Amino acid sequence: MYNMGEPRIKIVAMPKDTNPSGNIFGGWIMSQIDIAGSLAARDLNIHRVVTVAVNSMEFREAVKVGDILSCYAKILKVGKTSITTQIEVNAERSSEGTRRCLHVTSAIITYVNVNEAGEKEAIPYTQNELLALEINQSIPS
Numbered sequence: 001m002y003n004m005g006e007p008r009i010k011i012v013a014m015p016k017d018t019n020p021s022g023n024i025f026g027g028w029i030m031s032q033i034d035i036a037g038s039l040a041a042r043d044l045n046i047h048r049v050v051t052v053a054v055n056s057m058e059f060r061e062a063v064k065v066g067d068i069l070s071c072y073a074k075i076l077k078v079g080k081t082s083i084t085t086q087i088e089v090n091a092e093r094s095s096e097g098t099r100r101c102l103h104v105t106s107a108i109i110t111y112v113n114v115n116e117a118g119e120k121e122a123i124p125y126t127q128n129e130l131l132a133l134e135i136n137q138s139i140p141s
């Protein structure tokens, strides 16, 4: 789906993750999205990443208890120390014998490669690695 391969995360939305109106709390969804994006960033040979920016996040549909969320993620762009990722989330919802798949959230999140001390570090990668990951860019000088 979305030309992004297998979901990075597949998880059932549980009652403990609801907000006062009974839908799933947006912060829980954001946390799944952040983890999925960081897993995509690890497609490159990096040490450790921290989230530097949530560039965009759009909640298209409410998520309900029992929905099965699939979080897809891929690298959009690689900088000197940063990796920008796209994350798309679907919810599979069953009710009264029917099953629907809803596109619930889209996000763009940027991570920075850091060392043990939490200092940013250049990301080592080659043009071939970018091609293999279908990242359409040249290595910046």
Ligand SMILES: CC(C)(COP(=O)(O)OP(=O)(O)OC[C@H]1O[C@@H](n2cnc3c(N)ncnc32)[C@H](O)[C@@H]1OP(=O)(O)O)[C@@H](O)C(=O)NCCC(=O)NCCS
Residues within 6 Å of the ligand: 049, 050, 051, 052, 053, 055, 078, 079, 080, 081, 082, 083, 110, 111, 112, 114, 118, 119, 120
């Ligand atoms: C991430 C961190 C190491 C960056 O250090 P810094 O000295 O401020 O780094 P810079 O301003 O040079 O930015 C580093 C990279 O991030 C990119 N970046 C910074 N802010 C950005 C933003 N708002 N949107 C997109 N990219 C951004 C820069 O363009 C740069 O990319 P490049 O090296 O590929 O060109 C530091 O800000 C930090 O430790 N932040 C806290 C991280 C954290 O705790 N996250 C939450 C939990 S994981």
